[in-house]
Every structure is written in C-alpha cells, then in structure tokens.
Amino acid sequence: MNRPAALWLAVGWGGFALLPWYGVEDGLWSFAWLFDYPAGADAAPALLQVLLFGRWWLAPMVLPLAAPLVVLWRRRSDPLFSTVLLTAGSFGTVCFLVQGFAIGLGGWEYATLEAFFGPLADRQFGMGYGALLVSASFLFLFAQGIAARGAINGDGFVVGSIALVMALVAAFIFFPVVRILASAFQDNDYNFVPYLFVEKLFSRDIWGVGCLTANVNCGVAWNSLFMAIVVGVSTTVLGLAFALLATRTGFRAKRLLRLLSVLPIITPPFVIGLAIILLFGASGTVTQAIEAITGTTPGRYIYGLPGIWLAQTLAFTPIAFLVLIGVVEGVSPSMEEASQTLRASNWRTFTTVSLPLMRPGLANAFLVGFIESLADFGNPLVLGGNFDVLSTSIFFAIVGAQNDQGRAAVLAIILLAFTLTAFWAQHRWLGHKSYATVTGKGDAGLHVALPRRVTWLVYGSALPWAGLTAVIYFMIMFGGFVELWGRDHSLTLRHYIDAFSITTGAGGLVWSGAAWNSFWTTIYISLVSAPLTAAVGLLTAWLLIRQKFAGQEAFEFGTMLSFAIPGTVIGVGYILAFNVPPIELTGTGIILVICFIFRNMPVGVRAGIAAMTQIDKSLDEASLTLGASSFATVRKVVLPLLRPAVIAALVFSFVRAMTAISAVIFLVSANYDMATSYIIGRVENGDYGLSIAYSSVLIVVMVVVILLIQLVVGQRRIGRRDEAVNVAFGAGGAVG
Amino acid sequence: MSIKGQAAAVRFDGVSKHYGPVVAVNRISFEVQAGDLVTLLGPSGCGKTTTLRLIAGLEMPTSGSVFIGGDDVSRLPASARDVSMVFQSYALFPHMTVFENVSYGLSVSGVAKAETRDRAEEGLKLVGLSGYGERLPSELSGGQQQRVAVARALVLEPTVLLFDEPLSNLDAKLRRRVREEIRELQQSLGLTTVYVTHDQEEALAVSDRIIVMRNAEIAQEGVPNELYEAPRDTFVADFIGDANVIDAELVQRDGDYATVRVGGHVDLRLPHRDLPAGPVRIAVRPEAIGLEASEEEAGLTGTVTQSTYVGNHVEYTLDTGLGEMFVADYQYDALIPAGSRVQIAFRDRGVTLLENQT
Numbered sequence A: 001m002n003r004p005a006a007l008w009l010a011v012g013w014g015g016f017a018l019l020p021w022y023g024v025e026d027g028l029w030s031f032a033w034l035f036d037y038p039a040g041a042d043a044a045p046a047l048l049q050v051l052l053f054g055r056w057w058l059a060p061m062v063l064p065l066a067a068p069l070v071v072l073w074r075r076r077s078d079p080l081f082s083t084v085l086l087t088a089g090s091f092g093t094v095c096f097l098v099q100g101f102a103i104g105l106g107g108w109e110y111a112t113l114e115a116f117f118g119p120l121a122d123r124q125f126g127m128g129y130g131a132l133l134v135s136a137s138f139l140f141l142f143a144q145g146i147a148a149r150g151a152i153n154g155d156g157f158v159v160g161s162i163a164l165v166m167a168l169v170a171a172f173i174f175f176p177v178v179r180i181l182a183s184a185f186q187d188n189d190y191n192f193v194p195y196l197f198v199e200k201l202f203s204r205d206i207w208g209v210g211c212l213t214a215n216v217n218c219g220v221a222w223n224s225l226f227m228a229i230v231v232g233v234s235t236t237v238l239g240l241a242f243a244l245l246a247t248r249t250g251f252r253a254k255r256l257l258r259l260l261s262v263l264p265i266i267t268p269p270f271v272i273g274l275a276i277i278l279l280f281g282a283s284g285t286v287t288q289a290i291e292a293i294t295g296t297t298p299g300r301y302i303y304g305l306p307g308i309w310l311a312q313t314l315a316f317t318p319i320a321f322l323v324l325i326g327v328v329e330g331v332s333p334s335m336e337e338a339s340q341t342l343r344a345s346n347w348r349t350f351t352t353v354s355l356p357l358m359r360p361g362l363a364n365a366f367l368v369g370f371i372e373s374l375a376d377f378g379n380p381l382v383l384g385g386n387f388d389v390l391s392t393s394i395f396f397a398i399v400g401a402q403n404d405q406g407r408a409a410v411l412a413i414i415l416l417a418f419t420l421t422a423f424w425a426q427h428r429w430l431g432h433k434s435y436a437t438v439t440g441k442g443d444a445g446l447h448v449a450l451p452r453r454v455t456w457l458v459y460g461s462a463l464p465w466a467g468l469t470a471v472i473y474f475m476i477m478f479g480g481f482v483e484l485w486g487r488d489h490s491l492t493l494r495h496y497i498d499a500f501s502i503t504t505g506a507g508g509l510v511w512s513g514a515a516w517n518s519f520w521t522t523i524y525i526s527l528v529s530a531p532l533t534a535a536v537g538l539l540t541a542w543l544l545i546r547q548k549f550a551g552q553e554a555f556e557f558g559t560m561l562s563f564a565i566p567g568t569v570i571g572v573g574y575i576l577a578f579n580v581p582p583i584e585l586t587g588t589g590i591i592l593v594i595c596f597i598f599r600n601m602p603v604g605v606r607a608g609i610a611a612m613t614q615i616d617k618s619l620d621e622a623s624l625t626l627g628a629s630s631f632a633t634v635r636k637v638v639l640p641l642l643r644p645a646v647i648a649a650l651v652f653s654f655v656r657a658m659t660a661i662s663a664v665i666f667l668v669s670a671n672y673d674m675a676t677s678y679i680i681g682r683v684e685n686g687d688y689g690l691s692i693a694y695s696s697v698l699i700v701v702m703v704v705v706i707l708l709i710q711l712v713v714g715q716r717r718i719g720r721r722d723e724a725v726n727v728a729f730g731a732g733g734a735v736g
Numbered sequence B: 001m002s003i004k005g006q007a008a009a010v011r012f013d014g015v016s017k018h019y020g021p022v023v024a025v026n027r028i029s030f031e032v033q034a035g036d037l038v039t040l041l042g043p044s045g046c047g048k049t050t051t052l053r054l055i056a057g058l059e060m061p062t063s064g065s066v067f068i069g070g071d072d073v074s075r076l077p078a079s080a081r082d083v084s085m086v087f088q089s090y091a092l093f094p095h096m097t098v099f100e101n102v103s104y105g106l107s108v109s110g111v112a113k114a115e116t117r118d119r120a121e122e123g124l125k126l127v128g129l130s131g132y133g134e135r136l137p138s139e140l141s142g143g144q145q146q147r148v149a150v151a152r153a154l155v156l157e158p159t160v161l162l163f164d165e166p167l168s169n170l171d172a173k174l175r176r177r178v179r180e181e182i183r184e185l186q187q188s189l190g191l192t193t194v195y196v197t198h199d200q201e202e203a204l205a206v207s208d209r210i211i212v213m214r215n216a217e218i219a220q221e222g223v224p225n226e227l228y229e230a231p232r233d234t235f236v237a238d239f240i241g242d243a244n245v246i247d248a249e250l251v252q253r254d255g256d257y258a259t260v261r262v263g264g265h266v267d268l269r270l271p272h273r274d275l276p277a278g279p280v281r282i283a284v285r286p287e288a289i290g291l292e293a294s295e296e297e298a299g300l301t302g303t304v305t306q307s308t309y310v311g312n313h314v315e316y317t318l319d320t321g322l323g324e325m326f327v328a329d330y331q332y333d334a335l336i337p338a339g340s341r342v343q344i345a346f347r348d349r350g351v352t353l354l355e356n357q358t
Helices: A003-017 A032-036 A046-053 A056-071 A079-102 A111-117 A129-148 A156-184 A194-201 A220-248 A254-266 A269-280 A285-294 A305-330 A333-341 A346-375 A378-383 A390-399 A405-430 A452-481 A494-500 A516-546 A552-564 A567-578 A589-612 A617-625 A630-641 A643-659 A675-684 A688-713 A722-730 B048-056 B098-108 B113-126 B142-154 B172-189 B200-206 B224-229 B234-239
Strands: A482-484 A488-491 A503-505 A508-510 B010-019 B022-032 B037-041 B063-068 B083-086 B160-164 B192-197 B209-214 B217-222 B244-254 B257-262 B266-271 B278-284 B289-293 B300-309 B314-320 B323-329 B341-346 B351-353
Touching (some): A003 A056, A003 A129, A046 A129, A056 A129, A079 A129, A129 A156, A156 A194, A156 A405, A156 A516, A156 A567, A156 A589, A156 A630, A194 A405, A220 A254, A220 A305, A220 A346, A220 A390, A220 A405, A220 A452, A254 A305, A254 A452, A254 A688, A269 A285, A269 A305, A269 A688, A305 A346, A305 A378, A305 A452, A333 A346, A346 A390, A346 A405, A346 A452, A378 A390, A378 A675, A390 A405, A390 A567, A405 A567, A452 A482, A452 A494, A452 A688, A482 A688, A494 A688, A516 A552, A516 A630, A516 A688, A552 A589, A567 A589, A589 A643, A617 A630, A617 B083, A630 A643, A643 A675, A643 A688, A675 A688, B010 B048, B022 B048, B022 B063, B022 B209, B022 B217, B037 B048, B037 B172, B037 B200, B048 B063, B048 B083, B048 B160, B048 B192, B083 B142, B113 B142, B142 B160, B142 B172, B172 B200, B192 B200, B200 B224, B209 B224, B209 B234, B234 B278, B244 B323, B289 B323, B314 B341
Parallel strands (some): B037 B192, B037 B209, B083 B160, B160 B192
Antiparallel strands (some): A503 A508, B010 B022, B209 B217, B244 B257, B244 B278, B257 B266, B278 B351, B300 B314, B300 B341, B314 B323
C-alpha cells in the first residue's frame, strides 16, 4: 500500500464523511456543534449534506475520493497509479472550487447560472473543517501523483510542499488582490458597472491638481506620490549621513548608531507620529515654546504634510541606514586607494569613485523609503489633518460614512500600482546586477578619509537628527508618566493604571485595565502567528534554494509579492474576499493570524535564503542517500543548522505582528482587538497619555520577548568544545 | 554483529540527463557487476558526477532507465534506494557527533536502538575509529572525517556504495593509503562500488573496471591494463597516461595481427583491431620508445630538443620527421644532451593501434 496516498485519502474521507462541512459557530473546539451532529443542517458532514439535505453539488466529490482506492495497492511506478491520482486530485479540486464559488449565501452567485439551471432554493455558508480537509486531500493526492511521475526526484514531500505554498499564496495573496480588482468594477450590491470604475479611477479627488493654482487640496494620488518621493529622498540622504558617520569618521558613539537601527523594528511606526504630536501638536512642548517666545499661536501647523514627512523620515531613516551601511562598507578601499595613487584629492575620490559605486545602493534605499512611505498608514492617520493620502483614503472609503467598496478598491489599485512599479524597478535594476565590490580576496586597504566638507555635512545632518530621535524616544518612554502633556506636567501613574490595572474581585484577579483585552489578544495572535510565519517562510526558502522545479521564478515572485502590497490593500482585499462564502473569516482571530503569516512571510523567506546558501547542499543529499526522507532531512539536518535563521524569522514575525497596523485595522473585531488599533482609537479620541503609556509597554514587551526567544532557541552546537580539540591533538591522538 | 556487503549489479540503459539545453549525460549504457569496483574517470564537466548522482537517485534521468539489482529504480527517490554515497566534502552533519553521524541512516530507517548502537560501533571499528564516537566532526582531521563518512555509508549495508572524488580533499601522502584502505574494505566486504575521480593513477590503482567519459558520453570502458595498453582513441590514450600519437600505415593483416609501417621505414606487428589497410594512427607510450645516440641515418631518427633529469627517469623531447615526441627513459645509462641525433626504436609493449581514428 502506498502510505502517503492512503494517508491523504483517509484525511479526505474524514473531511467528507465525518467532520462538519460548513463552518461551525464558535469554532471546532467549542464542541457546541456536537448537539447538532451529525444530522443537523449546519453541522452535518458533506456525505449527509448530500443524502439528507439534497445539497447535490457536493456529491461529485465522491468520485475523486473513491477512485484512488482502486490503485492504492499498486506500485508507485505504475503509470495507472499516477494517472488516477493526478486526475482525482485535479478533478476534485475543480469540483470543490466550482461549487464553492457558484453557490453562496443567496443561492446561485451568477445570474447566468441561475438562468441556466433555474433558481436554487438552497444556499450555503462558509466552508468549515470538513471542506478544509477535503481540499487538502485533493491537493496532496495531486502532488503524490506528480511525484509518482518522477517530478522533482519523485519526492512527494517536496512536491506537496510546493503545491501547499502555491495554494496558500493563491488563496491568501492572489485571491484577495483579484477580489479588489473585481470589486473596482462593481457597485456596493455586486452589480457589474464598468463605467463606475472609469468614473472613480479618474475622479478629481484622486488626480486633481487644483493645489497648483488655487487653495484647494490636490488629489490623494499626487499627495501620496509627492510624499513618498520627499520621504524617499530625505531618508536616503540622512541614511547615507549616518552610514558615513558610522564607517568613515572617528565618531565615538558608533554602537549607539547600531542601536538606532534596531529601534524602528520594535516601534510601531505611528508611535513616532504620537511623539511628534506631543512635541509639535497644538499643546506640544515646542509649540508652547514658540508661543512663549513670539506671543503668537501657531495652532495646528504640524498636521498635514510637515507632520507626516517628519514622522516618516524619523521612522524610516534607520531602514535606509541599514541598507546603506552595507553599501558604504562594500566599497572596496583599494578602489579609493587606486584613485588616490592616481593623484586624485579626497574630494575628487569621494565624488568620482566612492559615490558612483554607492549609486545602486542609494537607489535601493530611495525605493525602500518610497515604498514604506506609500504603505504607511498609522502616521497619516494620526498626523494627516486635511492632507489625505491613499492609504488613509482607502480606510475611510471602507469604514467611513461613504462605505464605498468600489472607491476603496480603485484607490487600492492605484496604491498597488505605485508600489509594484517601485518594487519592479528595484528588482529590475538592482536585483540581478552585482555592484558589490567585495571580491572575496583579502582587501587590506584602508578607506580614504572623507573630505572635510563632507565630514561637516555628515556631522551637521546626522547629529541633530540623532538628537531629535533621542528626544522622540524619550517622549515615548516618559510621556506616559505625565498627567496631561502640554497642560499639566505633574508626574502620575494614572495612565498605566487605567490601562493595566489588576484588581482583586469576587473571582480572584480581575484584569480591569482598559488595555488588557487587546494586549492579551495581541500577544496571543502574535505568538500563534510567529512560528507559523517562520515555518511557511523557511519552507519556502528551502524550496527556492534546495529544489529545482518548473516555474520557480514565478513561485519566488509570488511569495515575495506580499512585501510590495501595502497593508491597507491587503486589509481591503481580505475584507472583500473573506467576508462571504466560500471562505468566511472576518471577525475571527484566524483572519488576523493568516494576515500576519502572509504579510510577514517574506521576512522568513529572506532569513532562510541567507542562511541556507551558507550550508552545503551535500549535507541534504547525504541525508537523502542515507535513507532519510526529505521531511526527516529538513527536520534533523536543515532545521538544526538553520537555528539562527529560525530565531531571526521568529523574532521578526512576532515583532511585526505586534507592531502592524495598516492591514490589522480592517480586520479587528470586538472579540479580537489588537493593541495597535486600540491605541490608534485612543489617539483619535485625544487620549494621548494612555496611548503613549501603552506604546511604551509594547516596546518593552517586545524587547523582553526577543531576548526570551534567543534564550530558548539557543545557540548552535557546532563550535562546541574547542579546547577538547586541542587536547586531543596535543595528546597525539591517532590522526589520519 | 558484523557488517556484510549485499552487492547488487547496476545497469544503465540509454540514460540521458538534460538541464534545459545542456546535456550532462547523453544516452549512456553500461553495467557494473555485483561486487566490482568500477571507476568513472574523466575531465571535469564530462558527466561522471552526474552519472554517479543518477545512481544515487539525487538526479532523475531525462530518458532511459537505471537498474539496481535487476529492478528499475529510475523514478525512485534517493531515500528509497539501497545506495549509500561518500561525498567529496564528506558532508558530515556538523551538529551531530561522530556516533550520531554514523547511526543517522539506521535511526531514520527505524532500526531498533540497540541494533543501531551495535552496528554503528561496528562501523566505527571497521574504519579504525572506535572511541571517537563522542567527538564532533570538526574535532577530527581530514582523513578521520573521511573514514567517518565511509563508516556512515557502510553501516547501512548498501547494495551499492558510491564515492565522489573521495581523496580530493586529502594531502598527497594520505591519498595513497586511504585509497588502499578503501579498496581493501571494498574487496573484503564484496561491495559493488562506483567511484568517481579525475585522477587516472587513482583509477588504475583501485578499479576492477574503468569507464572513461568525455562530453557526456562513454569514451571507453575496460579493465585498467586494457585501457592503458589498448586505448581506443587519442582522448583515452592521452587521458590515461601520456601518449605520442603518430601517423602510420596498415600494410596488411594476418590473423589477429597487422603489419603497421611507421615513417616509411619501420614495420611493427600490432593487434589489428578490425582496421582495414590504409592510413592509421598509433599511440606510443613515452616509456615505449628507446633511444640511442647515433649519427647514423637509418630507421627512425630525430633530434633531442630538450632533456630533463627528474630523478628516477629522464625525459626527452624529440624533433622527428613524424612530429614532436615525448620520451621517458627509465633505463638510462647516461643523459643524452639536447642537440644530439638519436635513433628511435619502439618496444613491444606500450604501442597500440588507435581504433577510432578521429
């Protein structure tokens, strides 16, 4: 008997004949559905849905579940085996998808189907665990069929993994994006209205250029684009200044600069915006100082373009610094020395050799800042004022009074077009060309000293900015201890007590603080999604680095794509895609977990790729030839050696889940509120004290968890007992 | 408990492997008898390692079939084949001890713990590393690491054992010893072994049979002395040892032999190898040429252009009417200085007709 095929077939039958086909309320583990099981219309498995409730469209799936039974005892190399599995898997998947999409909450989903088959009295809800198992069964039976044909060295695990990742990316990245595209052509009642799309796409509040001539707002698209370019330039310039400061000057506190680069990772971006309000807002420290000195009231000058620019530049400069420090260090000293021996001055060397060599890195840093600025949601929401950008406009089109899904979709498409173009440009210009001047040969030269005027420029821009950053983080850490910033500066623990108080009530401890609910949800969701994200990401990296298969480039692009999709776009896509059958997930915690997995997957992929390229492929192959399956190889050889990458992936996905806001704000519900969206809500109510207190707690928690993860996952074991080696060889232990 | 060989034959039937437009192995067929050590020999990029990986199951053939022990395993993954491999880099798992490395294959195959332990210890004993089990690979010398790799492959009692350039990471002195150890182990256990190398001396020393590969195809196959003494073409003659390839003429055949005339003067009697009368080429080993300093212009003559003393023999480069020749003289009395005229004679052994004239 072929065991993998038998296993997946059993899973399929379990899903079809045992578990409830449709989603059960309160989740599978509540077991409330057992009261209704198996003969109730809601909890019945598919088999009984067909027999008892006349849901005939589920019936065709019996065929692909039955057919593989016939060949289960045949040899794997038998052509009939693979043919039956392939046919059953693909036919089953088609049946599954067709019934899911054709019949929804209101019977037939498409008028043409209704016209053809006649109206359907019945309807169906979102799929549940039974459906999940059956679809997984079809997918993996198909993969077993392909493997039996000898694809990818006949390895069922690898083919199955590829199929799984592809299916997940299709379901949770492509499907939502496609739904956005589709709903751009629909009105709110799902009617196909193409002229509406044209009307919305060319609407004046998107593309208007009135601000150039008159005192009105420009279109949001121009606003976003302009902001992104300005932020891209300023983060690149400042990032370069910091990178030069860290590598080419005698600056003493270089370690502090490294710390600076860690900060944005653990800071929710809008927290910077919050601190800026405390400094420059209507009752901010700086504003009051100006008032005191000049006697005029500056008012709300920070809201709008200046505020967003300041917040984003503060938030994203460290990212540019991270990109550029590698670039600056990568410029080979020998090139600069060569230039000098050719009698070029420091200034000429810098402008004609060093800078041009850094040019690709500068372009990369610009594009990263550009994309981050476009995708940023929290800062424009907090600081935008009347200055609308795409990401916030999308949000207000959905949640605001307009509730115009079509407009949200159109805005999302425009935003997606911008970021994808930038992503594509980055990939196209920088992805394949290697400008790295690190050759692998020993390059013992010394970097040429910076020209004096550049040095002054670097100090002059980087140091004040570092000072401002320090002030901002001071505000974040200590703003929560002040009664009412700008008005009453007496020290208090009130905000922390409001948020995190624990009282003893009748039933023991009561988590009575206002923030506990969202805090625990955030921790819970982040802890659940981090290992899953790391698993999917590292698996994908393993497939990309260690396996060769047709369509690998498309596979890579698909998995990295979610990096380029702004969170707001994903948020809108998820709402549009998963609010109605066949997959109903809105309002659950699952949708948050899924969102985090696929938003943060590229982080795991990159960590995995970086680590795996350093591990010799022959280790995998040795394990295979020793009879280990590729699954055992991954578990026993690859994963233990990848420990640093596992840590990195875990930490990043945890932290990113904790700090995410843009997609999350669309997906939170009363039961599952996240810390970031809770804080944003408080900010909008002007409750800055609690918001900043909560933010500082989040940052501290993240630092603690990062340290814990490192402690638990631990160090690699390879370098153990260096002394023992010396002893062994010193004692003349038999060598050779 | 002792480790036995379970030798099985390996057969390739018209196997090709393509990577996109690149042909790594082109329709090759050969057979390895059970219990034999067969070497795949050739320059880098000739397809020998790909062939080895096709046996291991690390590559799947694009077309053709691979048989092990009579079963078609072409579509079986590496983990399902009863084949073990010793990698060029040894591929010892750096995070496991020597003992864990050696017992890895047994434990993933679900062998009972006690048996795994016994067999792993037996394997370490076989390669002379008992007592090293608790060390990490990084704590061993290169030669010891290599033995661990061999032990790790052997404890699975594979039907076929594969070696991918096992000596290339060892220093020259160690190479000879390890190669003898491998051969001894292989013969005492009666293992079917396929061995990849680009070093012709190594191949000649360890093999029962040698398969010489060139450009993804088999150039020639045979026992070591056959390949050395009767290379089929210029490539093989040149790759295994040195050879002077000389134009000649096949005058007539009688029985198994033919009379071959060289330079219009000298007649040699060589196995005819089914060649017709007419122009032919012969390969002459450098040590098959005898020289005598003489001004006499009879038979084949030439001028010494370079003479080099290299210890156990003397090397000469000659300028002759038949082109440049390279001579290695192991029985010299006195060095013939450059510029001398010499008479050239061919010895009986080390001269052969080349079957393939291209």
